[in-house]
Amino acid sequence: xxxxxxxxxxxxxxxxxxxxxxxxxxxxxxxxxxxxxxxxxxxxxxxxxxxxxxxxxxxxxxxxxxxxxxxxxxxxxxxxxxxxxxxxxxxxxxxxxxxxxxxxxxxxxxxxxxxx
Amino acid sequence: xxxxxxxxxxxxxxxxxxxxxxxxxxxxxxxxxxxxxxxxxxxxxxxxxxxxxxxxxxxxxxxxxxxxxxxxxxxxxxxxxxxxxxxxxxxxxxxxxxxxxxxxxxxxxx
Numbered sequence: 001x002x003x004x005x006x007x008x009x010x011x012x013x014x015x016x017x018x019x020x021x022x023x024x025x026x027x028x029x030x031x032x033x034x035x036x037x038x039x040x041x042x043x044x045x046x047x048x049x050x051x052x053x054x055x056x057x058x059x060x061x062x063x064x065x066x067x068x069x070x071x072x073x074x075x076x077x078x079x080x081x082x083x084x085x086x087x088x089x090x091x092x093x094x095x096x097x098x099x100x101x102x103x104x105x106x107x108x109x110x111x112x113x114x115x116x
Numbered sequence: 117x118x119x120x121x122x123x124x125x126x127x128x129x130x131x132x133x134x135x136x137x138x139x140x141x142x143x144x145x146x147x148x149x150x151x152x153x154x155x156x157x158x159x160x161x162x163x164x165x166x167x168x169x170x171x172x173x174x175x176x177x178x179x180x181x182x183x184x185x186x187x188x189x190x191x192x193x194x195x196x197x198x199x200x201x202x203x204x205x206x207x208x209x210x211x212x213x214x215x216x217x218x219x220x221x222x223x224x225x226x
Contacts, residue, residue, distance in 0.1 A: 035215065037162075044119065045154070045162065045205050047215035059214050062117055095161060101150040101209055104173060106161040 002026045002105045004096050009110030016086050020110055022079040022096030030054075030074035033100030036081050038092035039109075046092075049081065050100055064090075086114045120145065120206055120218035127224040133194040136221045138206030139187060144216055145208045146187040153182060153191045156203045165204075166191060193223070201225045 008020040022034070035050040049060045049070040058070050069082040079096050091114045097103035121139040128134040138145065138153075145151060151169045154162035164173050166182040169189065179194045189208070193200055206218035 037217075044220040045156075045207075045217040046119075047207070047217055050215065061214060101215070102152045102164065102167040103154070103162070103207075104164050104167070106163075108161055 002098065004098065004105055004107035006094065006096055006107040006110035009094065009112050011113045011115065012086055013116050014087060014114055016114070017082070017084045018086065018112060020081040020083070020094055020096075020112070022081075022107055024077045024079070024096075024098070027098070027105075029077040032098055034072060034079045035097045035099060035103060036070060036079075037095045037097055037103070037106075038090075038112075039095070040089075040092040043092075048094070051079070052100075083112070086112075088114050090114050117210060117214060117216060120208065120216055122204075122206060122218040122221045124219075125222045125224065127226055128193075128196045129226045130196055130198065132196050133192060134196060134223065136191045136193075136204055136206075136223070138189040138191070138218045140189075140208060140210075140216070141187055144187075144210040145184065145189050147212070148209065149184070150209055151182065151184055151189040152207045153180075154205045154207065155200075156205065158202075162205065196225055198225050 003025045036048040051070045067085040071080045093109040095109045096107045098105040153166040156162045169184045170182040204221045
């Protein structure tokens with residue numbers, strides 16, 4: 001069964017950094033685009049960033065451009081989200097999802113809390 | 117990158133049919149057929165219910181169906197059941213590059 005497991009969430013102060021990881025299993029990770037989606041407490045889903053199967057293309061929502069970096073290591077079946085310059089409004093559950101335009105599998109989510 | 121517009125809530129009685137709309141622009145929904153719908157129960161990850169406007173993944177009930185006209189997509193749930201009570205989100209992509217979700221609709225089964 002396809003599994004996506006996020007890790008690396010936690011409490012961080014405003015301006016701080018955090019790196020999320022998503023480990024994939026039971027599918028050919030290297031041939032799929034992957035996406036990060038977040039959900040602030042009590043709010044809706046927000047598309048954050050995606051990355052092409054070989055890492056050669058990356059796209060971001062305007063609100064995180066220049067602060068977040070998406071990357072992947074196909075040898076480790078892993079997806080990452082490096083988050084710098086964190087703000088209170090970045091507080092959310094972060095999901096990794098398989099796919100580019102349609103997300104057929106999702107992780108359980110990692111909670112990121114930005115607060116002093 | 118504005119969110120697609122959905123009604124905040126929709127309700128119906130068991131056995132009835134309901135329809136959720138998702139309105140975008142000519143740069144997103146109106147520009148492609150990559151509209152998806154997701155169901156999210158409280159505290160859970162979203163689940164794909166419809167993709168490519170009107171296709172269902174294996175295992176999703178045929179009570180769920182999708183359609184699109186111009187800049188507006190719709191999700192219809194027929195034969196409403198108690199377990200259908202959840203939040204529903206549409207999604208598409210904009211300018212052929214970045215994804216966008218709808219504002220979300222809470223479905224209540226009366």
